[in-house]
Each structure stands twice: as structure tokens, then as C-alpha cells.
Amino acid sequence: MDLTVxxxxxxxxxxxxxxxxxxxxxxxxxxxxxxxxxxxRDSAMNAIAPxxxxxxxxxxxxxxxxxxxxxxxxxxxxxxxYTPLIAMLLGLVFRGVAFEFRWRDPSHxxxxxxxxxxxxVIATFAxxxxxxxxxxxxxxxxxxxxxxxxxxxxxxxLLTGFSLLAGYALLGAGFLIWRTEGRVxxxxxxxxxxxxPAMLVSLGLVSLYTPFLEGQYWHRWFVWPGLLVTVPMPLxxxxxxxxxxxAIARGHDAAPFVWTLAIFGLALAGLAVSIxxxxxxxxxxxxxxxxxxxSQAFMLVGASILVPVILGYTAWAYWVFRGKVSDxxxx
Amino acid sequence: MTAAExxxxxxxxxxxxxxxxxxxxxxxSIGLASFLAVLEGLWLKTGKDHYLDLFRxxxxxxxxxxxxGVVSGIVMSYQFGTNWSVYSDRAGPxxxxxxxYEVLTAFFLEAGFLGVMLFGMQKVGRGLHFAATCMVALGxxxxxxxxxxxxxxxxxPVGFATNAVGQFVPAHxxxxxxxxxxxxxxxxxxxxxxxLTTALAVGGVGAWHLLHGRKTAQVRTxxxxxxxxxxxxxxxxxxxxxxxxxxxxxxxxxxVMAMEGHFRSHPHGAPLILFGLPDSAAxxxxxxxxxxxLSSLILKHDPNAPLAGLETIPKRDRPPVAIVFWSFRIMxxxxxxxxxxxxxxxxxxxxxxxxxxxxxxxxxLVMGPSGFVAVIAGWVTTEVGxxxxxxxxxxxxxxxxxxxxxxxxTGSLMAFVxxxxxxxxxxxxxxxxxxxxxxxxxxxxxxxxxxxxxxxxPAPAQASGAGVAEEHR
Numbered sequence: 001m002d003l004t005v006x007x008x009x010x011x012x013x014x015x016x017x018x019x020x021x022x023x024x025x026x027x028x029x030x031x032x033x034x035x036x037x038x039x040x041r042d043s044a045m046n047a048i049a050p051x052x053x054x055x056x057x058x059x060x061x062x063x064x065x066x067x068x069x070x071x072x073x074x075x076x077x078x079x080x081x082y083t084p085l086i087a088m089l090l091g092l093v094f095r096g097v098a099f100e101f102r103w104r105d106p107s108h109x110x111x112x113x114x115x116x117x118x119x120x121v122i123a124t125f126a127x128x129x130x131x132x133x134x135x136x137x138x139x140x141x142x143x144x145x146x147x148x149x150x151x152x153x154x155x156x157x158l159l160t161g162f163s164l165l166a167g168y169a170l171l172g173a174g175f176l177i178w179r180t181e182g183r184v185x186x187x188x189x190x191x192x193x194x195x196x197p198a199m200l201v202s203l204g205l206v207s208l209y210t211p212f213l214e215g216q217y218w219h220r221w222f223v224w225p226g227l228l229v230t231v232p233m234p235l236x237x238x239x240x241x242x243x244x245x246x247a248i249a250r251g252h253d254a255a256p257f258v259w260t261l262a263i264f265g266l267a268l269a270g271l272a273v274s275i276x277x278x279x280x281x282x283x284x285x286x287x288x289x290x291x292x293x294x295s296q297a298f299m300l301v302g303a304s305i306l307v308p309v310i311l312g313y314t315a316w317a318y319w320v321f322r323g324k325v326s327d328x329x330x331x
Numbered sequence: 332m333t334a335a336e337x338x339x340x341x342x343x344x345x346x347x348x349x350x351x352x353x354x355x356x357x358x359x360s361i362g363l364a365s366f367l368a369v370l371e372g373l374w375l376k377t378g379k380d381h382y383l384d385l386f387r388x389x390x391x392x393x394x395x396x397x398x399x400g401v402v403s404g405i406v407m408s409y410q411f412g413t414n415w416s417v418y419s420d421r422a423g424p425x426x427x428x429x430x431x432y433e434v435l436t437a438f439f440l441e442a443g444f445l446g447v448m449l450f451g452m453q454k455v456g457r458g459l460h461f462a463a464t465c466m467v468a469l470g471x472x473x474x475x476x477x478x479x480x481x482x483x484x485x486x487x488p489v490g491f492a493t494n495a496v497g498q499f500v501p502a503h504x505x506x507x508x509x510x511x512x513x514x515x516x517x518x519x520x521x522x523x524x525x526x527l528t529t530a531l532a533v534g535g536v537g538a539w540h541l542l543h544g545r546k547t548a549q550v551r552t553x554x555x556x557x558x559x560x561x562x563x564x565x566x567x568x569x570x571x572x573x574x575x576x577x578x579x580x581x582x583x584x585x586x587v588m589a590m591e592g593h594f595r596s597h598p599h600g601a602p603l604i605l606f607g608l609p610d611s612a613a614x615x616x617x618x619x620x621x622x623x624x625l626s627s628l629i630l631k632h633d634p635n636a637p638l639a640g641l642e643t644i645p646k647r648d649r650p651p652v653a654i655v656f657w658s659f660r661i662m663x664x665x666x667x668x669x670x671x672x673x674x675x676x677x678x679x680x681x682x683x684x685x686x687x688x689x690x691x692x693x694x695x696l697v698m699g700p701s702g703f704v705a706v707i708a709g710w711v712t713t714e715v716g717x718x719x720x721x722x723x724x725x726x727x728x729x730x731x732x733x734x735x736x737x738x739x740x741t742g743s744l745m746a747f748v749x750x751x752x753x754x755x756x757x758x759x760x761x762x763x764x765x766x767x768x769x770x771x772x773x774x775x776x777x778x779x780x781x782x783x784x785x786x787x788x789p790a791p792a793q794a795s796g797a798g799v800a801e802e803h804r
Contacts (some may be wrong), residue, residue: 050446053401058440060408061434067411068431071423071498078412078419079733085413089406090750091724096402098753101396104761141419145495149751292500295424299431306435313443320447320454 003297004290007069008279010303014065016268020171020261025052027172028097029120029163032113034191040184041113046325047179049099054314056092070144070298073279075288080138080145081130088126094119121165122320128164132157132206135274136213140283143301156209163202167264170195176258177248181324192248192256199260200241203267207234210274214282217274229273237266339732341740342414343626345747347714349406351707352751356400358706361475361522362529363393364468364558369381370445375457380772381548388549388770389533392762394449399758403751408467414740418721424500425491425508426481426765433477441470475522482513485722486713487582499725512582516575516585517713524709525567527669528702530560534672535699538692540769549770551686558685558695562673573629580630583645583723586598589655589699591626592616595639601638606660609652614642648720658711665705672698 007171025048035041048055065076078085098116102109133152140146173195209216221230240262247255273280280291290296332340367389374382408430411419419427426653431628455463490507491499501508528719537554540547588594592613593603607619623699624634631638670695679685721728749790 010800050450053398054439054442054443056405057438059406061431063408063412064427064431064434067419067423068427071420071427074423074427075347075416075420075733079411079416079735081414082735082739082743083732086410086746089409090746092401092405093750093754094407097398097758100398101757101761105757105765108757115338123459144416146734149736149739189389291424291427292494292498294501295428298501298505299428302432302435304498306439310435310439314439316441317446320451 003293003300004069005277007065007290007296008277008302009310010288010307011062011065011069012272015264016056016296017108017279017308018062020264020267021055021058021169023264024048024053024171024257025055026095026120026124026176027168027170027174028176030124030169031172031176031188031191032117032120035184035187037110037113040187043180043182043184043325044176045099045102045116047176050321051317052096052099054317065299068292068299070279070289071291073142073284076140076145076280076284077134077136080147081133083149084126084129084133084152088123090128091119091122091124091126095123100209107136109254118167124165124168125161128161129153129157131164131271132160135160135210135217135271137280137282138280140280156213159202159209160206163199163206166195166198167260167267168201170199170260171257174260177326178254178257179323182240189248189251189256196241196244196248196260199263200237203237207270218284220274226273229270233266233270237263334737337735338735338740339729341737341744342735344730345740345744346410346414347401348751349410349743349747351710352755353400353403353407354706354710355365355703356396356403357471357474358525358528358703359532360393360400361471362527363389363396364464364471365526366528366529366533367393368461368464368468375461381552381770384549384770384772385553385563388765389734390449390495393764396757397441397766399755403755406747407580412733413743414731414735415721415731418726420724421498421726421731422450422485424498426484426495428505429477429481429484429509433474433481437470437474440473441467442692444470461742472522476518477527479518479521480509480511483517484508484511485510486717487513488519488722488725498724513575513578516571520568520571520575520709522572523564524702524706526560527564527568528706530557530564531672531695531698531702532559532671532693532700533557533562535697536766538695538699539766540694541686542696543688543769546686547769547772549772553770554695555685558673558676558680559670561792562677565666565670565673568743569670572615572663572666577630579713583717584639585641585648585650587630587711588639588717589650590630590642590712591618591630591638592656592661593626593638593650594652596638596640596643597627598637600628600635601630603629607656609656611649611652619804648719650760655712655716657717658708662712664704665708668698668701669705671704701732 015136025061028044028048032044037046056081063074087283094115096119099110102112102116105112129152132154136156138145138147138149152267170192172300173188173192175182177192211221220226241261244256244259247259255256277285277287335520338707365508367386368391370382373379374386386461411525430681433577445462447460448467450461452460488499489511489664490502490504492502494500534557537550537557540550541554545727576587576590591601592607592609593601594609594616600623602621602623604616605620607616609616627636627638630636641652675691675694679688685691719727719729721731
């Protein structure tokens with residue numbers, strides 16, 4: 001099989017793993033002000049404290065892997081999305097240190113809680129904008145970004161930004177429904193009743209908008225064989241949404257999170273259908289951006305051994321911290 | 332200055348600022364992770380509780396330093412693309428895979444086991460917990476291996492060819508690239524520096540408590556372990572540094588000329604300039620205090636060996652001399668001061684006064700942060716000494732920069748400075764607060780340990796914390 005395709009799949013997997021895993025971390029940060037100061041916030045944070053660092057590492061693999069396997073794409077995309085990416089990084093700084101700092105200095109805990117929430121919101125919004133800006137197209141000349149300073153800022157990219165905020169918040173609420181009990185569990189369930197429609201509406205708007213951005217997307221979705229995807233995809237999303245709603249309403253524990261994951265999975269699959277086989281939509285294909293085979297082959301040796309190992313011990317770490325948390329921590 | 336030159340300068344300032352900040356945390360966490368593994372191992376082996384006390388005590392500090400290292404490190408992994416996109420495109424096929432291996436072998440290992448190390452003592456049992464601690468320590472070392480391989484390849488690039496689109500690609504396999512000529516020296520020198528930095532910080536904390544009359548078993552143990560480290564490892568570091576210098580002379584002579592302040596060639600033996608004010612415009616070192624022939628003796632092991640000066644290098648290929656000259660002296664000076672501290676501690680040990688010699692403790696306290704200064708000074712020496720090249724002799728820094736506009740890079744630089752100073756000042760303050768309390772025997776008692784397990788949060792602080800936070804709102 002084509003090495004470049006394999007690497008595209010690995011990086012897509014890393015990005016998807018990041019979105020899902022750090023998505024619920026960031027979502028809990030977004031929802032943080034909705035929880036009461038004290039035990040409720042402590043349990044919300046305890047639910048992710050042992051795993052956030054590993055979750056975030058998928059972002060580094062996505063970025064680092066892009067540079068290694070598709071250096072041209074890395075070199076064009078990062079300058080094009082300079083401002084939202086720097087905003088994302090600074091947001092992640094606040095989010096990351098808040099996990100430790102808020103326990104260290106109780107007299108400034110309110111400040112670090114605010115930093116945790118603001119950092120999560122900024123990082124999420126910036127990631128959503130990044131996705132939107134990539135989808136709407138980046139101007140390229142030669143081997144470099146040729147657009148302006150504010151090209152990323154459009155109504156569409158703002159829409160994807162808000163859409164991701166709703167999506168991550170729903171993931172966060174689903175995770176808390178699953179992993180907490182008592183007041184924070186009940187509050188998370190109440191929040192999910194608002195967030196689920198918000199996420200579905202915004203996902204619908206993004207899906208309707210996207211085919212009109214570029215001729216390629218329209219072609220991909222509405223001309224045979226794209227119809228194979230176009231017809232079942234909305235039905236699958238609607239089915240998952242229904243199951244999600246029932247799970248929230250009937251008080252299931254893990255099911256709301258699982259069905260939110262399913263909707264995320266479908267959205268990511270739809271995204272892949274839209275842009276394949278480009279890495280910069282409409283401009284650069286994965287083969288044009290690819291590293292030489294000697295570089296891709298060298299990394300593939302490591303990745304094919306190490307990614308399963310990483311998944312193994314990550315699963316073990318989640319197993320160690322299984323079960324409900326409370327404000328008292330792990331029992 | 333043209334707009335492009337301004338943007339380049341700002342991009343360089345931004346990279347220098349973010350990487351220097353970041354570098355402080357791994358320097359501390361590489362050493363601390365190994366120290367923690369040793370402490371936990373000693374506790375399991377001897378069953379003596381004061382080792383567990385020390386483990387818990389330093390674990391809290393490690394957690395803070397590690398969190399700051401992680402978030403500042405994520406910034407680094409995106410800086411290559413945002414500010415140095417041409418470099419990323421051309422060097423990506425070589426340095427990209429090495430950094431990807433760092434993520435796969437080191438970052439995931441550290442991150443995956445960190446949760447268990449911090450929160451899992453009651454969940455997984457002693458043996459598995461110790462294994463997790465060792466994995467985190469191993470992860471920090473593997474991380475150093477890969478990133479120093481990348482950095483060393485940029486200093487002494489070998490084993491590459493240029494392809495049709497101008498990218499550097501491996502020519503004869505990866506081993507030659509990974510184990511490039513300066514890599515072994517740089518790896519040894521940097522890892523030892525991390526161990527010394529941690530030892531001096533631990534020793535400084537121990538000295539502080541000894542000076543305040545807290546001569547508990549915990550305080551004595553950490554001070555003694557730190558002083559052993561200084562006494563045994565500082566001389567090794569000086570030897571390693573000397574070897575590294577010889578390697579640099581062989582591969583990057585201009586850097587050594589700048590370190591030594593040699594503008595002119597010395598055909599009959601070069602003097603060692605101890606101090607002076609380098610003046611690049613006049614190509615001389617003003618008010619120099621020199622020891623004749625010593626530079627040749629150190630660098631060539633022959634007092635009369637000829638040494639070339641910067642006059643043999645075209646002006647556009649010379650590094651900025653004054654910065655390299657001074658940062659090198661700061662690093663070396665601190666290195667010898669560490670050696671002095673180690674020797675003094677041996678003397679105190681022989682006389683049985685290790686724990687009651689206030690002057691030794693004062694010196695150790697003052698030198699507590701010196702490792703961090705030496706690490707940054709050494710970093711500046713090697714990185715500024717590489718200029719004007721980003722890949723030595725192959726690609727200029729000015730060719731590597733992204734097509735970015737000045738307002739953007741100015742704004743982001745300001746944002747980084749403000750956020751980093753706010754966040755990392757707070758972090759440093761919290762670390763100092765933790766250090767100001769001596770490790771207590773209670774820290775080992777699982778029944779009285781904080782409920783948030785493994786001693787991450789002192790229980791009283793947690794209990795009162797909510798109330799205080801509420802008042803604040």
C-alpha cells in the first residue's frame with residue numbers, strides 16, 4: 001500500500017484521537033463556570049486530572065507527524081493560521097497549568113478557575129476556526145502561504161468555532177455524566193439537554209454551508225459516487241442524535257458520551273470525504289506534500305510498533321482510574 | 332532595517348524567548364524524575380519512611396515543573412511551523428521523523444504514566460507505582476536523546492542530500508544522522524547539566540532548612556544526596572565540557588573563536604582571555620586579561636599550537652562575538668563554582684560537619700538556582716554561536732523564516748512575554764512556597780495523606796480552599 005496514504009491515515013487518527021480525548025477535557029473547562037465553587041468543581045477537575053496530559057499529547061503527534069510526513073503542508077498551514085494557532089497555544093498554557101496551580105494556592109483559586117475556563121474556551125474556539133479556515137481554502141503560491149493576515153477570519157470560520165465549542169462542551173458533559181455522581185452528575189445531565197440540540201444545529205449549519213464553499217465539496221457530496229455518502233450520512237447522524245437524546249432523558253450513565261462520540265466520528269468521516277485526497281483542500285494533495293519515502297518508511301517502523309503500545313498503556317491508565325470520582329478524589 | 336529584517340529579528344526573539352523558557356523545565360524535570368525514582372527505589376529497598384517523605388515532597392514540585400514543561404513544550408512543537416516554515420519544509424524530511432520519534436517514544440510514555448505516578452499510589456500497589464515512576468524518568472531521558480539529536484544535526488549536519496524541490500533528505504540511512512558528530516558530546520553534557528541543576532536546587536532547599544535549624548532525617552538526607560551529586564558529577568561535567576569543546580573546534584571553529592574572543596589568528600600559540608570586552612567592529616577584545624598560550628594548551632593540548640581567529644571567516648558568516656563570549660564565561664564560571672561547592676562538602680563530610688557548617692549551607696543556598704543560569708548560558712553559547720546558520724554551513728537563519736508580517740509576529744511576541752511571565756512567575760512562586768516548608772514525617776502516612784491521593788494536595792489547604800475561593804469571588 002502507498003506509504004503516503006498510510007501516513008495520511010495515521011495523522012487523521014492522531015487528530016481524531018486528539019479531538020475526542022482532549023475534547024472532553026476542554027469541554028469540562030468550557031462548562032466550568034456552570035459548576036459550583038468547591039466540591040462540584042473539584043470533582044469535575046478530578047475526573048480528568050490523571051489523563052489530560054496524555055490526551056493532549058495526540059495534538060503534538062498530529063502537529064509533529066504533519067511536519068515529518070507532510071512538511072509542505074505543515075509549512076503552508078501554520079503560517080496561514082498563525083493567529084488562531086498562537087491563541088490556541090496560549091489558551092492551552094492556561095488550561096494546562098490550572099490543573100496544578102488551582103490546588104497550590106487556595107487564595108487565588110478563583111483566578112485559576114477563570115484561567116482554566118478561558119483557556120479552554122480560547123483553545124477550542126481557535127481549533128474550530130482553524131478547521132473552518134482550512135475548509136474554506138488557503139491561498140498558496142509556490143511552496144508557501146500567499147494569503148493575508150486575516151484571511152482565516154470569516155463568518156464560516158466563526159461558525160465552525162462556535163460549533164466546536166458546543167461539540168466539546170457536550171463531550172465534556174457526557175464524560176461527567178459517566179464519571180461523576182451527585183450534584184455534578186445532575187448538573188452535567190441538565191447541561192447536556194441544552195448542549196445536544198446546540199451541537200446538532202451547529203453541525204447541521206456547518207454541513208449545509210460546506211458544499212457551497214468550493215466546487216470540489218459540492219461535487220464530492222452530490223455527484224455519484226458521492227451520493228453513497230450523502231444519502232446515509234444525515235440518516236446516521238439523525239439516528240445517533242435520537243439515541244443520544246434517549247440516553248440523556250433516560251438517565252443512562254455512559255451512553256450519552258458514547259453517542260456523542262458516534263456523532264463526532266460521523267462528522268470527522270464526513271470531513272474526510274470532503275477533502276480527500278487533499279491535505280490543503282483544493283490546493284495541495286497528500287502526495288504533493290509528502291516527505292520522501294525514506295522518511296515516511298523510517299517513521300512507519302516506529303509508529304507501527306509504538307502506536308499500539310501507546311494505546312495499550314493509555315488504556316491501562318484509564319482502567320486504573322475507572323469508576324466514579326467525587327470531590328474527595330479517587331477511592 | 333527593512334520590514335523583512337524586522338520580522339526576522341522578532342521571529343528570532345520569539346523563538347529564543349519561548350525555547351529558553353521551555354528549556355528550564357526539562358532541565359529540572361530530567362533530574363527530578365531520576366531523583367524521584369531513586370528515592371522511591373530506596374524506600375522500597377530499605378523500608379525507611381523518610382525516603383517516602385522525600386519522594387512525596389519532591390513529587391509535588393515535580394508535578395508543577397512538569398506541567399509547565401508540557402505546556403511550554405507544546406508551544407515549541409508549533410513554533411517551527413508558525414515562524415520557521417521554510418525551515419520546516421526543507422528540513423522536515425530529516426528533523427521531522429526524529430521529533431516524531433520523540434513524541435512516540437518519550438512524550439506518550441511520560442504522559443501515560445504520569446497520572447499513575449501522581450494519583451495512583453493507592454490504586455496500583457507499590458511495585459507498579461515504582462514502575463510508573465521509572466517510566467516517567469525514562470521518558471524524560473528518551474526525550475533528551477531525540478531532541479538533542481535534532482539539535483546536534485542542525486549544528487553538525489551530515490548524511491543528507493538535497494532533492495529536486497530543495498528539501499534535505501537522508502543520503503545513507505538514519506544512524507549517521509541520529510548519531511551525528513556532535514550528538515554524543517551534546518547529549519552527555521546536557522543530561523549531566525540537568526542532573527547538576529537538580530542537585531543544586533535540591534541542595535539549596537536542604538541548606539535553607541539546615542540554616543533554619545531543621546536537621547531532620549529528611550532534610551539531612553536530601554542535602555547529603557545533593558552534595559554527593561555535586562562532588563562526584565561536577566568534575567565529570569568539566570571533563571565532558573572540555574571534550575565537547577574539542578568537538579566544536581573540529582566542526583564549528585567559528586563558534587569556538589567567538590567563545591574564546593579570538594579575532595586574530597595566533598600562529599605561535601593562543602592566549603586564554605579570561606575577561607575583556609569584545610568589540611566586533613574593531614575586531615578586538617578591549618581590556619583583555621590573558622594567560623599566554625593557555626588557549627592553545629586547552630584546545631590543542633600543545634602551548635605552541637597555532638589557532639585561527641575570526642579574521643579567517645568571512646564577516647557575513649561570523650557569529651555575534653560578545654554574547655557568545657560572555658555566556659560561555661558565565662557557564663564555565665558556574666561550573667567551577669559547583670566543583671568548589673562539591674569539594675567543600677567533601678571536606679565538611681570528612682570533618683563530620685556536613686550538617687552544621689553554616690557557611691557551607693549559605694554557599695549551597697546561594698548556588699541553588701545557579702544550575703538554571705548555567706543551562707541557559709550554555710544554551711545561548713551553542714545556539715548564538717551557530718549563527719548566522721540555522722543548519723550549520725547549509726541554511727541561513729534568514730532563509731528559514733516564515734512569510735509572516737511584522738504586526739503579527741510583534742503581537743504574538745508580546746502575548747507570549749505577558750502570558751509566560753504571568754503563568755511561570757506564579758508557578759515559580761508556588762514551587763518556592765512548597766520548598767519553604769520542610770518535608771514532614773506525616774507526608775509518608777497514607778492514612779493522613781490528602782484524599783486526592785499521593786500527596787498532591789495538602790488536605791488542610793483543600794478543605795479550607797473552597798471557602799477562601801468563595802470569599803474571593
